[in-house]
Amino acid sequence: MGQDPPVRMSDLAVWEGTFDPQVIDEAFKSYNLTIATTVFAVGKYTRFLRDFLLSAEKHFMVGMNVQYYVFTDLPGDVPGSMTLGVGRRLKIVKVPKFGRWQEISLRRMELIQTAIEEYIHQEAHYIFCLDVDMRFHGRVGPEAVGKLVAAIHPWFYWYPRNQFPYERRNVSTAYIPLDQGDFYYQANVFGGAMEDIHRLTKTCREHLECLPLSRASVCPCPVDKSVGVEALWQEESHLNWYLLRNKPTKLLSPEYVWDDLRGSGAKEIQLVRFSSVIKDNAEVRENI
Template sequence: MSCRPPLPPPQGLEENLLILFALGLLGLLLHGLPVVRHLGVLTPMGLCPLARMPLLRDNFTGPLHPWAWPEVLTCTCWGAPIIWDGTFDPDVAQQEAVQNLTIGLTVFAVGRYLEKYLAHFLETAEQHFMVGQRVVYYVFTEGSAAVPRVRLGPGRRLREEREEREERVARWRPWQNVSMVRMRALHAALGGRLGREARFLRCVDVDQHFSGTFGSEALAESVAQLLGWHYRWRRRLLPFERDARSAAALDPSEGDFCYQAAVFGGSVAALRQLTVYCARGLRRDRARGLEARWHDESHLNKSFWLQKPAKLLSPEFCWSSDVGRRAEIRRPQLLWAPKEYALPRG
């Protein structure tokens, strides 16, 4: 990744590389190609380039301690903190949160995804998401789908945002069609009631559940989520869109980190800018008969390359057990449900 300073070559570098290469070949022989992605745990993350500077301070977390955890990268070269457990004081963050703010949480739940995941998503959000804050849940559904009734705490509301069905692309899976219209729907909603009610937004996929405190440390003008599979990978290995015809394309020399579209957020103004950029890129690709490798996520990564996020969340804030065990993942805040790509969403 471009923001990681080069580490000094250790003694016996050639021997270490040979060992790593041999382990990779052995893994391929024993377990097949999927084992290669687990080798990322052996890749050092680099050092925070701001570690020698005075304490960073974030408006929502108080003083930050980017050097408190030397095993992981805790800030970027453009000065954005990467929030890990241990880099902030949760008690101070809770005090900083009392700022008369309304936080919006958007989630798309259509078809069987509404029936299977939404109730558990909302129940766990009530336990862990921005506890003590004013929160509005914005549930995007289609047609007359019945949103489950969940008991909400004081100062917390749920609003249903009805979406008209758009023409589906027959060759795409249902989840692909949903991902292609999400940015457009979000941008439209941000220009209406949602944008007037909430000061900051979190946009989260419904097939997850909250498992730990998700508080004001996750707020900033624009917030990107590091992808759990690739947070240790070097830039040249990251799965960015490489087809130069696509609006989401990044050159091999471009890109900082691999970000998830399953969790992102920021202020209303910042998200309007991000969603309109992604929606235009998706529309342009579709008009040309193109489909970016990771759909709206590819366009989100292009947007965050051009307009750097003010804060990054570590993979603890959105984790999948499929990635495997990682020593630095102490207390996951969001956990993925097992993937069911064939489950109808619409």
């Protein structure tokens, strides 16, 4: 394992042992904050909702007000009988189903941006945007709250920056040269203050919008050089581009975005708090 990224990460990120949960909880109590939490469950991904929500009720921002927004094309498939904790509510938002999984995933930027503008900004102080194919196993509390919060990808933290899977084609609006970049962030979790995430999602949406998607004929930025180029990891590539220019004010260690595929053997990870479940992509996705 290389030395540089893990050492820097342990200095800067939120890890087990870097905060006192009781002190943090106590400090946040008087603010009575509401945390908006967006999660998309489109098509077959509704199957992940129950475990996601049940585990979130046990571990995610416990003791705080949480307003979940479940974006789905299948409102009838949202588990109806779940009892949420005090101060926690769930709103279903109907969204269209786009044809390709890549587009379902990347369209989240636009849908979150407009939802923030239309109602979320009035209903919460901070916002977290999460993947649904995930489960909480340990505390994710107000220690994760900040102005601009990003999580370090569990597969790349020991790599040198020139091997991060950033978008490397300079015709893309997500292009990052080999000698740039701080960390490779995973798009499964990002969050922050409302205006910061509004700016983030708006910028990423504008950069993504130049793709030949289903509404390509009305592309609003005809001069953009990225027309026709879908970034390597879709919105995640754009998120990484954005966070290179707008540094996160809070870094979450991979404890906060683990991947069950990596197992539990990494010695630097004392505690898995939130992780991607193992899924059969060919079965749940609309296309390969």
